[in-house]
Amino acid sequence: MLRYQENNELHRDFHGTTNTTLNYIADHYGVDALKMILRKTGHDVYKSIREKLEKGDASELIEHLNWFFYRERGKYQLTVSEDEIVFEVLECPAIRHLRKLGLEPSQHVCLQTSEVNAGMCEGTPWHSEVKVLEEGHCIQTFRKEPSHDTK
């Protein structure tokens, strides 16, 4: 079950504000500071997902990926096995909306994904990886270390 239940209207223009924020922090405080904030967001905001991952339960992470990309009408494919979750984003809703607004996606736009995912996995048996194939197309992988099998 998701910690943050969101079922109502969407304000997609927040993707534009995120984009501006990513650029601002990177330009004024450096990319490492931006990574730190994003990772902390993943770690602290998504505490519930992280704590479940610690116990070997990826159910909220899976629901999170599926629900929020579905809500934003993203095109994606989610493949789940016992120790691996592969989430291929075929069309990123955030980048699509930035283009619609006439904004250039920040060069740091994909750090949102890689660092937040890493923050969710911090201190758990799971590791995340993001491969960006082209603009708006990436493969996010979450893999559980066999040595940390909680069974």
Added chain:
Amino acid sequence: MIPSDHFVRFYNEVFKFLDERGGLQSFFLEISRHQELHCLELYRALGIRGMYEYYQKIRKEENCDIELELLADGHGLIIHFKFCQSLAKVLNNDAGACPKYCLHCPGWSGPLDRKAGFYYIKDLVDLLKPECRTWVFDKAEPAMEKYLELCRSGIGERIRVNFPVPEKERMV
């Protein structure tokens, strides 16, 4: 991607970071410039009614309970956030709220409204309650009158404006 649903919880983390470094105000100005994309042309073209239209969109898309009152003469707007979803989400958050979260609103709206020729008065009410009131006028006199009225009612420390206020009138 940070879902647009969760943007404010990321924003809140950014505010915590910036507040520790004294960097909030400069960032709010950057957001204000960004928001020009969504608001400035609309405000300049339609005046106060443009702002009314913008907040109708916000009411719907951000799932807020907002009472909008366009003054009869068409030169003022009262925006009463009876339930601000933005702060509500930040409070409903395992990461905890930045105590200055609400300040981003006057931080970006004030300068943008000024560029549009509007006089902005915000009663923050309580930084930890998702409720606030804003008065916007396209003339200086009613704005100053409203500001003084609010200060005289003893809530001056809650008020933010985007226009110069004579020091002797400032009751904060």
